[in-house]
Amino acid sequence: MPSELQTQKLLAVGVDVFQIYWTDEDKFQHAENLWRLVNHKGPRVLDVGCGVGAIGAIWQKRHPDLVVTGVNPDPLQASASAIPTTRGKFQECVDLPADYFDVVTFQYALGYMPSLHLALDKAADLLKAGGVLFIYDICCIDDTVRSLLDYRTYDIMEMKDALDYNFKDARVLFTADHSEVFRHSMESVGEDMAAVQLILSKTSPVCYRAVKVDNA
Ligand SMILES: C[S@@+](CC[C@H](N)C(=O)[O-])C[C@H]1O[C@@H](n2cnc3c(N)ncnc32)[C@H](O)[C@@H]1O
Numbered sequence: 172m173p174s175e176l177q178t179q180k181l182l183a184v185g186v187d188v189f190q191i192y193w194t195d196e197d198k199f200q201h202a203e204n205l206w207r208l209v210n211h212k213g214p215r216v217l218d219v220g221c222g223v224g225a226i227g228a229i230w231q232k233r234h235p236d237l238v239v240t241g242v243n244p245d246p247l248q249a250s251a252s253a254i255p256t257t258r259g260k261f262q263e264c265v266d267l268p269a270d271y272f273d274v275v276t277f278q279y280a281l282g283y284m285p286s287l288h289l290a291l292d293k294a295a296d297l298l299k300a301g302g303v304l305f306i307y308d309i310c311c312i313d314d315t316v317r318s319l320l321d322y323r324t325y326d327i328m329e330m331k332d333a334l335d336y337n338f339k340d341a342r343v344l345f346t347a348d349h350s351e352v353f354r355h356s357m358e359s360v361g362e363d364m365a366a367v368q369l370i371l372s373k374t375s376p377v378c379y380r381a382v383k384v385d386n387a
Pocket residue numbers: 172173187188189190219220221222223225242243244245248259260261262277278279280283284285
C-alpha cells in the first residue's frame with residue numbers, strides 16, 4: 172500500500188486519484204467511463220480501498236441518487252476522503268452490512284488484499300443478489316516485473332476462475348495503455364526510476380465486471 176510519504180507527495184501535488192486513466196482523458200471523464208462500465212442502477216456503492224474517495228465523489232456528484240461509501244486503512248487518506256469512509260482493512264471490517272450493496276468496487280486495490288478469494292467472498296456477502304462487483308486493476312504481463320511491484324497482480328484466467336465461485340457473467344471489459352497522468356503519478360512517488368519505467372512498460376490496465384449469483 173502507498174507509504175505515508177508517497178501519500179503525502181501525491182496529495183501535495185494534487186494527485187487525488189492513484190489509478191490508471193484511459194489515455195488523454197481527464198479524471199471526470201474517466202470516472203464517468205467507469206460508471207458506464209459498472210452498468211447498474213442500484214444506489215448503494217462500496218468503494219474498497221477508496222484512496223481519498225475521488226472517484227466516488229465524482230460518481231455521487233454526477234448521479235445524486237447514489238450513496239457511495241469507502242473503506243481505507245490509511246489514516247491520512249481516510250481523513251482526506253471526499254466520501255464517508257470506514258477506516259480499516261477490508262478483510263477486518265465487521266460492521267459492513269451483508270446483502271446490502273448494489274455495487275462493490277475495487278479500483279487498483281485488490282492487490283493489497285491478503286487473499287483474493289477471501290476478498291471476493293466478502294464482497295459477495297456484502298452485495299445483494301444481482302449486485303455488481305466491479306474491479307479496475309493492473310495486469311502484469313511479465314513475471315519478472317511482479318517482484319518489483321509492491322502489489323499483487325492476477326492474470327485474467329486466475330481472476331475469471333476466482334470470480335466464477337460467487338458470481339455469474341464474469342467479464343473482462345477492457346485493457347488499455349497507461350495514461351500520462353498515471354505515469355506522472357508513478358514517477359512522482361517512485362524512488363527507483365528504472366524500476367518505475369519497467370513496471371509501466373510491463374503492466375496494463377484491466378477491468379472486470381461480475382454479477383452476484385442468487386445463492387452466494
Ligand atoms: C493504489 S490506491 C487506489 C486508490 C483508489 N481506489 C484509486 O483508484 O484512486 C490503493 C488503496 O487501497 C487501500 N488499501 C490498502 N490495503 C487495504 C485493505 N486491506 N483494505 C482496504 N483498503 C486497502 C490503500 O490505503 C489505498 O487507498
